[in-house]
Amino acid sequence: MFRISQFMHELARAEATGSYPAPMRRRSEGDGPGGPVVIWNLIRRCNLTCKHCYAFSADHDYPGELSTQEVFSVMDDLKAFKVPALILSGGEPLLRPDIFEIAERAKARKFYVGLSTNGTLIDEPLAARIHNHGFDYVGISLDGIGATHDKFRRLEGAFDKSLAAVRHLQNLGTKVGLRFTMTELNAHDLPNLLQLMRDEGVAKFYFSHLNYAGRGNIHRGKDARHLATRQALDLLYQTAWDDARAGGQHEYVTGNNDADGVYLLQWVEQHLPRWADDVRQRLITWGGNSSGVNIANIDNVGEVHPDTMWWHYGLGNVKARPFSEIWVDTSDPLMAGLKAKPRPVGGRCGQCMHFAICGGNTRVRAQQVTGDAWAEDPGCYLTDEEIGLAGSGDRVETTAFSSRRRMIELVPVESE
Template identity: 90%
Template sequence: MFRISHFMHELAQAEATGAYPAPKRRGGEGGALRPHTGPVVIWNLIRRCNLTCKHCYAFSADHDYPGELSTQQVFDVMDDLHAFKVPALILSGGEPLLRPDIFEVAERAKQLKFYVGLSTNGTLIDEPLARRIHDHGFDYVGISLDGIGATHDKFRRLEGAFDRSLAAVRHLQKLGTKVGLRFTMTELNAFDLPKLLQLMKDEGVDKFYFSHLNYAGRGNIHRGKDARHLATRQALDLLYETAWADAQAGGNHEYVTGNNDADGVYLLQWVEQRLPRWADDVRQRLTAWGGNSSGVNIANIDNVGDVHPDTMWWHYSLGNVKARPFSDIWHDTSDPLMAGLKARPRPVTGRCGACQYFAICGGNTRVRAQQVTGDAWAEDPGCYLTDEEIGVESSDERVETTAFSSKRRVIELVPTDS
């Protein structure tokens, strides 16, 4: 996750004081992790969902799935995560509110002092359910809105979904629960981003999460409709200007992006153009951030207990918490993918490996490379920066995002020596 607002507030402070602020260390989901902690865990407690969204990485549908973790198994895993110093749990699905014990799980998580987030489509949240969510002390509720009105409904494949999700935002806002809007951009909905940012302002929402499309589940099947690079740059320009204006005005809204760590490099270019005297400071801070953290500071547990480097790697299991503790699985670098993800630097090749900003983005999102080429260490086709911008020799052989094919070639995930 790339926290645009964090950098914009530092820049605003620098402009106001004449000195770039010293780095702050914050624990939990809201900032940099404390030393010697486990990863933030995104936990898909249930795969069932009342929607069948076009970009769903879990291929969720409205029926039960066998083999899901029981309440006691969830509690046992939670104890291990607590001992492993995992700072935050993001409870997700499917639709997590369809799980009958969701509030028991949340209560136990709060007792163990985890930061607890809820990732939901919001369509089930009426006033009484919003009250239950608020009373159970969720630190944050992320509600997905992938467009305005009919755009969202088409994306989510349910007529009236937008109105129901927006009502959920309002119910929770009224109670004082921290709410964020979650938006995944593709060619089908990119035009609605300005309207959603205005909606955020009008509704007094605290946070906006902009997700680049990642190639997992239905998102992989529909990757042919991924937003093209120019549209991506235009979206980032809008987000950066919006976050900068908020920071200058002393606002406390959060603007973050996910699934494309080139966003950090693009921010550095934004600073070089607009606030060049702070470019070296921002470069140092971005290098310390380090880009993609899949398999390092971000983890995923799915509904049946399989562990993945992040939520987009559901097709690749590192092990199952029914058989081994999460803490053992997470440290095990005998798995070639985990060995590569935890390596510094990662064994990334091609255009990404040669990029002069590799230390900032960390090679970007490995799952896109693997889904398109079969090689997890190839270049990320989702990088929207030009060869000239990243200092590599121009080539006509760039990996292009092609339409999904179930017959793609699969290459073994063995790190290279380069």
């Protein structure tokens, strides 16, 4: 996740004081190493069949899902491993009968607990239950206004139901965020959604680039083209900057394309050049993609993945082996590569002058399009000139999905 607002607030303070602020104290300093944030898909069943669903969810039960007691046992291991936050997701997590029992246990164990939902099931009574169980954050997906969202989510009336959920939770004081995944089918609605966020007083806006997993991989041919992506980021950065200068507390974040950090540096070089060196150093500290390092995923049947977009690649199952053991095992070649510093990324990404900022970007897109997890990321929207490779030649293109997946053997990476 790339926290645009954090950088914009630092820049606003720098402009006001004449000095770039010192970095915030990191959790690991003096506290020992911490575990990753875990996005936990507790259930695969969903009442929607969204075009970009990475889980291929549908409205029926799936066998082999973790029981309540198994969830509790895994949670104890996660706590001992110093996992700071659990994002409870699905499918649609509110379809799981024990979701509030799980949330109550997580809060009692002192996790930060988020809920990731499509919002269509949240009426006033359910909103009250969510609020009373103390979720720290509820993310609700809105992928357009009205019919655009309904088409994306494949349910007429979905927009109205999700917006009603936002309002129910807002009225109770629960922190709510809007989540938007952009493709060329809905890019035109981004300005309207940002205005909706402000009109409704929503605290957070999460802009997700399309990642090539599940139905999102099938529909990757409709991914937003690079110019539209840049225009969207221009709007997001200016919106976040205006909010920071005004002393606002809105959060604007992006996900699934770590080139956003490099693009922010270019924005700073254009608009606030005196702080460019400071921002570059802060971005290098951020380090870009954190799949397999600071972000983890456990799916509905207990399989562990480097993040939610790697459902086609399992690392081990918590029914057979503790998460804490699976996560540190670098005998798996993918995990060895993801944890390596630097990662063994080749091609255009490996030669990029900003590699230290984005870390090679998202490995899933590279693997899905080329069959090689360490090839260049075809979702990078930066030009060759911008990354110091003018005249370097042809790029990997985002081709339409084919059911014939190309795979290559992953070569183990030696640990330092």
